[in-house]
Amino acid sequence: MIGDAMVLVAALRDPATTRALDAHGWTALIAMARAEQLIGTLAHRLSAEPVPTQVSEILDDARSNAEHQKRSALWEADCATRALADYDGKVVLLKGTAYVAAGLRAGEGRHIGDLDILVAREDLPVVEAFLLEKGGWEWVKEDAYDDAYYRDHMHELPPLIHKDRDRMIDVHHTILPLTAGPRPDAWGLLGASVKPSPLQGGGLGEGESTASVGQLDSPPSQPSPQKRGGLYILSPTDMAIHCAAHLIADGDLAGGLRNLWDMHCLLTEFSTTDSDYFATLQQRATHHQLWPAVHRAARLAHELYGTDIPKEWQGWYRQDKWFIRRLTARDGWGRPTRKFTRLIFYVRSHWLRMPPAMLARHLFTKWRKAKDKI
Amino acid sequence: MHEFRVQVGPAAFRIGSRWRQPVEQLAALYADYPKPEIPDFTVRLDAPSLLRRFLRKSVAINGDFMLPDAVPLPFGQALLAAEMGMNLQMALGWRRHLLLHASAVEREGRALIMTGASGSGKSTLSALLGQRGWRFMGDEFVLLDLDSGAATPFPRMISLKNEAIAAMQVAAPAARFGPLMTATPKGDIMHMVPPVAAITRMAESAQPALLLFPSFGHLPAVREVAPGENFMRMTQASTNYVALGEAGFRAMTRFVKSVPARAIDYQTGDEAIALVERLWERLV
Amino acid sequence: MVAPTKYYIAEPADQLWVEPLDAITLIYQRRSGITHMVVEPVPEILTAMGVDAVTAAALVAKLSDQFDLGTDEDAEAVVTARLEELAELGLVHRTQCDA
Numbered sequence: 001m002i003g004d005a006m007v008l009v010a011a012l013r014d015p016a017t018t019r020a021l022d023a024h025g026w027t028a029l030i031a032m033a034r035a036e037q038l039i040g041t042l043a044h045r046l047s048a049e050p051v052p053t054q055v056s057e058i059l060d061d062a063r064s065n066a067e068h069q070k071r072s073a074l075w076e077a078d079c080a081t082r083a084l085a086d087y088d089g090k091v092v093l094l095k096g097t098a099y100v101a102a103g104l105r106a107g108e109g110r111h112i113g114d115l116d117i118l119v120a121r122e123d124l125p126v127v128e129a130f131l132l133e134k135g136g137w138e139w140v141k142e143d144a145y146d147d148a149y150y151r152d153h154m155h156e157l158p159p160l161i162h163k164d165r166d167r168m169i170d171v172h173h174t175i176l177p178l179t180a181g182p183r184p185d186a187w188g189l190l191g192a193s194v195k196p197s198p199l200q201g202g203g204l205g206e207g208e209s210t211a212s213v214g215q216l217d218s219p220p221s222q223p224s225p226q227k228r229g230g231l232y233i234l235s236p237t238d239m240a241i242h243c244a245a246h247l248i249a250d251g252d253l254a255g256g257l258r259n260l261w262d263m264h265c266l267l268t269e270f271s272t273t274d275s276d277y278f279a280t281l282q283q284r285a286t287h288h289q290l291w292p293a294v295h296r297a298a299r300l301a302h303e304l305y306g307t308d309i310p311k312e313w314q315g316w317y318r319q320d321k322w323f324i325r326r327l328t329a330r331d332g333w334g335r336p337t338r339k340f341t342r343l344i345f346y347v348r349s350h351w352l353r354m355p356p357a358m359l360a361r362h363l364f365t366k367w368r369k370a371k372d373k374i
Numbered sequence: 375m376h377e378f379r380v381q382v383g384p385a386a387f388r389i390g391s392r393w394r395q396p397v398e399q400l401a402a403l404y405a406d407y408p409k410p411e412i413p414d415f416t417v418r419l420d421a422p423s424l425l426r427r428f429l430r431k432s433v434a435i436n437g438d439f440m441l442p443d444a445v446p447l448p449f450g451q452a453l454l455a456a457e458m459g460m461n462l463q464m465a466l467g468w469r470r471h472l473l474l475h476a477s478a479v480e481r482e483g484r485a486l487i488m489t490g491a492s493g494s495g496k497s498t499l500s501a502l503l504g505q506r507g508w509r510f511m512g513d514e515f516v517l518l519d520l521d522s523g524a525a526t527p528f529p530r531m532i533s534l535k536n537e538a539i540a541a542m543q544v545a546a547p548a549a550r551f552g553p554l555m556t557a558t559p560k561g562d563i564m565h566m567v568p569p570v571a572a573i574t575r576m577a578e579s580a581q582p583a584l585l586l587f588p589s590f591g592h593l594p595a596v597r598e599v600a601p602g603e604n605f606m607r608m609t610q611a612s613t614n615y616v617a618l619g620e621a622g623f624r625a626m627t628r629f630v631k632s633v634p635a636r637a638i639d640y641q642t643g644d645e646a647i648a649l650v651e652r653l654w655e656r657l658v
Numbered sequence: 659m660v661a662p663t664k665y666y667i668a669e670p671a672d673q674l675w676v677e678p679l680d681a682i683t684l685i686y687q688r689r690s691g692i693t694h695m696v697v698e699p700v701p702e703i704l705t706a707m708g709v710d711a712v713t714a715a716a717l718v719a720k721l722s723d724q725f726d727l728g729t730d731e732d733a734e735a736v737v738t739a740r741l742e743e744l745a746e747l748g749l750v751h752r753t754q755c756d757a
Contacts, residue, residue, distance in 0.1 A: 023411040027388065031416045034438045054386065054412040061469040068617050068691065075690040078748065136746075165692075333375060333390050333418060334438065602682040606695065616691065620675075623686040623693055627677045 004337065005257060005328040008032045009304050011042060012261060015049045026055050028332030035334035036257045037111040040066035044109030066109045073097045073112040076167055080115060081231055083135030087127060090232050092118040092193045094172065094242065098233040099262070102196040106265035111258070114159075114168040118234075120190055121173035128157060128171070136163050154178070175242045176250055179354040182289035184245065189288075193232040236270040236277065237284040244297035245290050252342070252349035256327045257304075263297050264305040271308070278310050300324065375418075378456075379409045383517065383528040383576050384471070385464060386410030389456050391419040396433075396452035403531055403552050403565060406573050415439075415467060417459035422446040435459045439466035451555050454563060457531060464515055464528075465613040471517035471526055472618060472625040475611040478516045478525055479508035484583035484658060485525040486650065487516050487633075489611060492560065495590040495646070498538040501566060502643050503650065505546050510572040511580070520621045523628050524579040529572040531565035539564045541643060583658045585635040586650070592639035594649060599635040665711040665753045666741050668704055674749070676701065690748060699725070703740055704749070711753050714738040 007029055010017045021029060033039040043062035051059065077097050084091055092098075094116040099107030119127050131137045137160040147158050155178060157171040174186035234242055243266060247259040271277040285294040300323055301307040302314060326345050329338035336342060354362060375390040376397040387410075391397045396419055417437040432446035433455045439462055447455045464473065476489035477500035486508070488496040497513040504510030512528040519526060531552065534542050539562060543551070552565035587599060587607070599607075608626060609615045615622045634657045640646040675686040683701045685694040699721070706720045718733045727733035744750035 026412050027416075030412075031438065034416075052412060054410070054414070057470065058412075058414055061467075064469060065617065068619055071619070071689070071691050075692075075748075078689075082746070082748070334416060335418065335420075335436075600680045602679040602695075605679060605682075605684065609693070615693075619691045620686065620688065623675065623684075627684065630679070631677075 005032050005036065005330040008036065008038065008042070008257065008330075009328065012038070012045055013305050015045050018046065018049060018051065023052075024332075026052065030055070030058060031332060031334040032330050035330055035336075037255060038258050038261065040069075040109035040111055041258070041261060042109070063109065066111070069110075069112045070100045070107070072167070073100060073115065076115040076162075076165070076169070077101060077231055079135065079162075079165075080117060080131070080169060083137075084127065084130050086134075087123070087130055089120050089123050089127075090190050090193055091127075092190060092232045092234060093196075094118055094175075094234070095246075095262075098196070098239070101231065102233050104265065105269050106262045108265075110262075114170050116170045116172060118172045118175070118186075118189065118193075121186060124157060124171065124173055131160060131169065131171070137161065137169060138163055140168070175245050177353050180249060180352055182245075182249060182293070184241070184288040184290060189234060189238050189242075192235040192238055194235055195230065196233050236266070236274070237281045238288075240266045240270065240281055241285050241288055241290050241294055244285075244294040245288075248293035248296050249290065249352060250349075251352075252345040253323070253326045256323075260297065260301055260304065260327065264301040264307045267298060267301060267307050267309065278313070296320070296323070300327070304328075378404075379413060380404045381408040381410045382460075382530050383512070383526055385415070385468065385528065386413045387415050387417060387460050387463070388413035389417045389419065389459065391452070391456075392421055393419070393449075393452065396456055399453045399552065400456055403550070403567055406567075406570070415460070415463035417456060417463060419452055419455055419459070435462065437463060439463050447558075451558055453552060453565070454555055454558055457533065457565070460530065461514060468517075468614060469618065471519060472622055472629075473612055473614045474516040474518060474608060475514070475613070476516040477513040478511040478527075478580075478582075479503045480511055480525075480527075480578075480580040481508050481654070483580055485511065485516075485580035486584050486586065486654065487525065487582055488586045488588055489516075489608070490587050490589065493535075493590065495538075495588050495640075497533055497535075498541065498643070499588055499646055499650075501532045501534065501538075501542055502545055502647060504569050504572065506647060509575060510568045518582070518625055518629060519579065520618070520625050523582065523625060523632070525582050526579045527572070527576045529568045529576055532568060534564050534566055536561045542566055545643075582629065582633045584654060585629075585633050586653070587635070587637040588646060589637065589639045591641060593641065594645050595639040596649060596653065597637045599637050601630040601635075604630040604635045663713055664738075665713055666707070666717075666745065666750050667711040667753050668707040668709070669749050669751070670709075674704070676704075685749065687747075687749060692747075694747065694749065699737075700740060700744070703737065703744070707750070714741055717741075 007025065011029060030039065033042045039062040043059035046059055073096060077093060080091070093101055096107065096110050096112035097115055099110060100112065140159040140161050155172050155174045155176055160169045161167070175184050175189065176182060233239065240263065243259065243263045247256060247263065281294065282291060285291040295313060296317070298307065298309045298313055299317065299320060302309045303324065322341065325338060325341045329336060329341060331337050375392065376394045378389040378397045378400045380387050389397070389400065415438050420434045420436050422432055422434040431449040433449055433452045434446045435444055435455050435458055437459055441462065474487065474489060476487050477496040478485050478487045479500050488499055490496050500510060500513045510529055511525065512530065513532045514530060515528050517526040517528050550567040555563045605626065608630065615626060636653055638646065638649045640649060669687065673688045677684040678701065682695045682697055685696060687694065702721060702724065703717065706717060714734050714737045718727060718730065718737050721727060722733065741750055745752050
């Protein structure tokens with residue numbers, strides 16, 4: 001009886017553990033991986049492992065699906081570049097699209113949904129105008145309260161969706177909601193952002209960026225949000241910080257195992273090519289007021305995925321075990337489990353996002369709207 | 375969780391249900407089908423969210439692939455929920471063939487494919503033809519091989535709606551039927567077990583030879599459908615064309631260029647079958 | 659001050675799969691995975707563009723060998739409009755000068 005997602009964690013961490021799986025075990029593993037949106041990643045990890053025939057067909061499908069998602073994601077980024085060609089500020093790719101644009105290990109087999117970009121806060125109106133007028137995006141219908149809530153308190157514009165391609169774009173101006181505790185240095189994020197690997201043929205290249213990874217992260221002497229054409233990605237330390245912020249400091253850990261796998265890949269890849277990476281990361285995270293989040297994310301990655309982190313960073317901290325419980329709360333049917341733990345993190349996610357008085361007001365408004373709908 | 379497994383053509387399903395009854399109904403209908411060891415897809419019939427649970431007993435369709443705003447079905451339609459769940463997994467998750475939203479029957483190694491919107495009669499026609507010497511291949515999806523273009527059978531329970539139910543009970547008195555479900559989103563629905571040959575020969579593919587766009591409720595007529603129009607209609611009706619990328623493009627263009635297509639109007643099953651036989655003889 | 663002349667260059671031929679059917683032509687664009695269904699004069703424009711960067715005016719000259727395009731001004735306006743549409747779709751790219 002497969003109780004929780006540790007079998008998935010083990011399979012990603014060490015593909016050879018799957019050799020002990022029987023038909024029942026494989027069935028559960030695949031259902032869990034799909035529920036956690038990690039089937040593409042799992043398929044990539046298992047590409048050299050001998051697996052039963054039916055399983056190899058499922059994994060082949062997952063691999064080709066991941067290729068399709070990668071192509072769609074890069075195309076969306078391409079379309080955004082064209083719509084924003086006359087905008088002279090930097091446009092920074094975030095999350096999955098950034099990983100595949102830069103050819104990072106975190107992008108291999110990854111599920112990619114919407115396009116996420118980061119721009120300077122004062123440029124939001126002009127970016128918004130370009131996307132709507134030149135690019136063919138339009139607002140996802142929201143009401144006035146949600147719209148105002150987004151603009152005033154969140155770290156992104158209200159969602160935009162493309163008329164023809166039916167894909168969403170999220171335009172961020174910082175990496176955490178404005179009402180959250182930590183205040184990352186958004187201007188610094190933009191300033192330190194860099195180009196991914198060489199562009200080819202007018203679009204984003206297939207990117208082997210390993211050669212350039214080590215050079216990317218020198219602290220900028222003259223950080224500037226002015227761009228020199230094309231799309232950017234966060235610097236290696238900022239990328240890991242964003243990943244940790246998203247996982248620990250925002251949200252209820254939905255998709256947490258996947259998010260943590262990103263962290264594992266980023267920390268491993270960047271620290272391999274830069275021996276000072278962890279020291280710089282701690283410094284930079286502190287600057288962004290996100291050291292506790294980065295530290296916790298690193299500990300969790302070490303505990304679950306075996307990420308190599310500095311000795312001083314290791315050790316059990318209070319509440320780590322609650323995070324582990326929440327992260328692995330999935331059964332062999334793909335169902336979410338551990339309802340109480342989930343509830344705790346759900347409540348926590350609201351606390352993270354806003355001060356108590358505001359939270360009360362916000363929940364009241366949402367309750368009233370929901371009541372009106374029934 | 376009560377569990378049910380079934381292999382249909384190349385696809386293997388696992389269905390988990392909180393309640394025993396739907397699983398027993400499925401097991402009875404699919405009794406002659408092979409049972410897979412490792413499923414391609416998992417479907418779950420769950421109790422819906424806490425709020426809905428108190429309104430009335432209903433079934434939420436969950437699984438590997440889900441629709442975010444899907445409305446749960448009443449408990450009496452749990453069997454329908456399971457069938458819809460399987461359709462959803464195929465529609466959103468199948469990648470090994472190009473999926474056409476169509477029915478198909480086979481004769482002498484060649485496939486007749488019928489496509490159209492709900493209510494066009496493609497399901498009923500395929501069931502009727504299956505009683506008139508053709509081998510039933512499927513009534514919901516036609517699976518086209520990405521390299522050879524051959525149609526692979528996918529013979530699930532045949533979904534009969536409204537008037538077609540009585541018609542098929544007359545046309546196929548020896549067939550096995552599922553329970554009658556009334557007041558579904560599409561009216562009355564009853565499932566019919568495909569003929570034995572459809573099940574035993576579910577691994578035998580057939581080369582598509584004729585494509586029909588049937589339209590029920592008009593005077594009998596035949597119109598040619600040019601490849602351009604054919605392509606537009608078929609890609610709109612294919613749920614995985616886009617996700618298949620280049621392979622999908624190749625398979626669909628090969629299909630529309632090599633298979634003759636006609637739109638047929640009819641008012642009775644017999645009229646339709648007569649048109650089918652005439653066209654088959656002339657074009658295949 | 660004269661506005662710089664706009665040049666356009668087609669997506670490389672190995673990135674586009676073109677299938678003429680009857681009334682429409684299918685163009686599968688490999689980079690995006692999108693299938694475009696286009697009608698005259700789009701396929702003709704793409705063929706006439708060849709591999710080099712061209713201006714709308716040069717394209718009109720090439721096409722008027724095969725087609726009757728009306729007056730020079732009309733033709734250039736029509737061709738420019740089509741090129742701009744194609745640029746939005748990524749089938750053609752705007753570029754600064756001769757390749």
